[in-house]
Amino acid sequence: xxxxxxxxxxxxxxxxxxxxxxxxxxxxxxxxxxxxxxxxxxxxxxxxxxxxxxxxxxxxxxxxxxxxxxxxxxxxxxxxxxxxxxxxxxxxxxxxxxxxxxxxxxxxxxxxxxxxxxxxxxxxxxxxxxxxxxxxxxxxxxxxxxxxxxxxxxxxxxxxxxxxxxxxxxxxxxxxxxxxxxxxxxxxxxxxxxxxxxxxxxxxxxxxxxxxxxxxxxxxxxxxxxxxxxxxxxxxxxxxxxxxxxxxxxxxxxxxxxxxxxxxxxxxxxxxxxxxxxxxxxxxxxxxxxxxxxxxxxxxxxxxxxxxxxxxxxxxxxxxxxxxxxxxxxxxxxxxxxxxxxxxxxxxxxxxxxxxxxxxxxxxxxxxxxxxxxxxxxxxxxxxxxxxxxxxxxxxxxxxxxxxxxxxxxxxxxxxxxxxxxxxxxxxxxxxxxxxxxxxxxxxxxx
Numbered sequence: 001x002x003x004x005x006x007x008x009x010x011x012x013x014x015x016x017x018x019x020x021x022x023x024x025x026x027x028x029x030x031x032x033x034x035x036x037x038x039x040x041x042x043x044x045x046x047x048x049x050x051x052x053x054x055x056x057x058x059x060x061x062x063x064x065x066x067x068x069x070x071x072x073x074x075x076x077x078x079x080x081x082x083x084x085x086x087x088x089x090x091x092x093x094x095x096x097x098x099x100x101x102x103x104x105x106x107x108x109x110x111x112x113x114x115x116x117x118x119x120x121x122x123x124x125x126x127x128x129x130x131x132x133x134x135x136x137x138x139x140x141x142x143x144x145x146x147x148x149x150x151x152x153x154x155x156x157x158x159x160x161x162x163x164x165x166x167x168x169x170x171x172x173x174x175x176x177x178x179x180x181x182x183x184x185x186x187x188x189x190x191x192x193x194x195x196x197x198x199x200x201x202x203x204x205x206x207x208x209x210x211x212x213x214x215x216x217x218x219x220x221x222x223x224x225x226x227x228x229x230x231x232x233x234x235x236x237x238x239x240x241x242x243x244x245x246x247x248x249x250x251x252x253x254x255x256x257x258x259x260x261x262x263x264x265x266x267x268x269x270x271x272x273x274x275x276x277x278x279x280x281x282x283x284x285x286x287x288x289x290x291x292x293x294x295x296x297x298x299x300x301x302x303x304x305x306x307x308x309x310x311x312x313x314x315x316x317x318x319x320x321x322x323x324x325x326x327x328x329x330x331x332x333x334x335x336x337x338x339x340x341x342x343x344x345x346x347x348x349x350x351x352x353x354x355x356x357x358x359x360x361x362x363x364x365x366x367x368x369x370x371x372x373x374x375x376x377x378x379x380x381x382x383x384x385x386x387x388x389x390x391x392x393x394x395x396x397x398x399x400x401x402x403x404x405x406x407x408x409x410x411x412x413x414x415x416x417x418x419x420x421x422x423x424x425x426x427x428x429x430x431x432x433x434x435x436x437x438x439x440x441x442x443x444x445x446x447x
Contacts, residue, residue, distance in 0.1 A: 030247060031270055031290050033207050034254065035263045040207075041195050041200035043186070043255040046147045046248055048204045050213075053244040056212050058404040059372045061394040062379035068390045069382075075375065082378035086439045089317045091374045092308055093435050098367035099305040100338060104212075104345030105360050107296035111349065113290045116283075124350040130341035134354045137202060138335055140328065149303075152296035159244050159289040167253030169249055169274060190259045205411055206421060209366035212243065302338050309334035317442075362415075362424030369412045370432075378404040 037045045066078045068374060073081075076095070080088035111127030118126065137148050169175040171184070187193055254269045263269050268290060274282040310331035313323035326332040379394065380401055415425055 013332055030211055030250065031293050033211055033269050034251060035205040036270045037207050038251070038255060038260050038263055038269070040196075040204040042195040042260040043252075044195075044198075044201055045204050045208075046251050046255070049247045049251060050203075050244065052205060052208045052227060053247070055372070055404050056243065058394060058400055059375050061392075062375050062401065063336040064103055064392050065378060065390050066382065066394050069386045069388060074307070074311055075306065078378045078382065079374050080315070081328050085315070085317065086443050087374065088315075089312070089439045089442065090313045090432070090435045091371060092317055093430045094367050094432065095371055096305050096312075097431055098364045098371070099301045099308070100341045100345075101360055101363045101367075103131075103134070103298045103301040103305065103338065103342060104348070105136065105364070106301060107342060107346060108360075109294040110291055110298070111346070113287055113294065116287050123351070124346050125272050127344065127346035127349055129300070130351040131339070131346055134139070134295060134298045134302055135335065135339045135342065137299055138163050138306065138338075139326075139330060139332075149296060149299050152292055152299060156289055156296060157246065159286075159319050160250060160295075161275070164249050164253060167250070167257060168315075169254065170273075171256045179438040184256060186256055186259050190261055195260065202414070203418075206362055206365040206415055207419070208365075209368050209411075211247065211360070212368070255342060265373060302335070305338050306331045309337065350359050360424070362421040363428055366412070366415055366421075368430045369408050369415075373405060373408045373412065376401050376408065380405070 037048065041048060053081055053398065063075060063078070067073075070081065076088055076092045079091050107127045107130040108123070110130035111123045111125075114126040114130070115121065115123060140148065166175070250270070254263075254273060257273050258269065264272060268286070270290070271283055271286045274286050309322045310325070312318035312319055313334070322331065322334045322337065323334045324331070380398060383397065415421065416429075418425065
């Protein structure tokens, strides 16, 4: 199967990798999910985003470190090197399950935003059309895909920068406002900065983990990146700061302009803030940005799922046919499988539109934690047996990695007792159990 692996083309540039990872992170979680996290913890939810960002920093650092030691390998290969094919098999399929769930969430979100302009068209049909567009983009060569994602992600990043500038001007009275209170009164009124205490800061972590999930996507770009062991550490150093800023600053602005308990859960808080400016057509501009954002996130999701499926098929952990690539270097059969899942996911909206987002969003949040735990464990296990000295090292090893691992484990266990997400977490555990049993059956002859 080495020929299939080699047929993946090394045409991703550093700017492609950085923006692809940003594209996976900045999507429904921030533009739509932020209203939910704010309603849970109030302005103090900013601490949740910072805490998750610090955990993410260590995970990304671990990936970059291992990439400098094991060139031409991806994230799953590191797990395989550390713990063998069984755990690699389980994590690989879990990761595919996560990304396919994310893609369904994003195309459903795209469909719901399109309904703002096309209210008479059913959600499932608009979602199906969005899914078809994403599959079409992923059929291009990896260079063309990377360039498309660069511009899609660039649009929403530019929008967030404009939002930060406009919002700051409104808060400090540099621009007139139609409704919201200027300055910082909303951080002290309505119960203060911690209106519900400290506990909700941790309760909001599941949605925040869903939001940040996708950052580790760069761990799958390694086999299609030129000089990955040199490029990745530089990307990580700049990327993590951008992620935290692109989440924390907008959340601070939203909470500063609109009382945390007056956010409309059915409307993006970004739309509500722009409406406060009184700018004509602001709602249509924001809706276009929202559609671009979620399509970009879905685009990154399909990339992550197809490359993981290709990697697993190349190593005999998935059906061999999924390793087949097109003349453009695209894992074509893996892409076809993803297309089937998107069709099924879009049709779900026909039967269960209400509550579907909440049900689905908890799934990737929980799986992301499990994947991050696996990455940290792999780094701890492999550090002593590296074949060469890494050119990039995680700071404060092993203490920082151990603290991160403990925090992620505590968060994962706490979600098992979360009543609100019982169905979602139960689904994840059922999939995990099925994969575990499958791995013992599949690899029993080798052990």
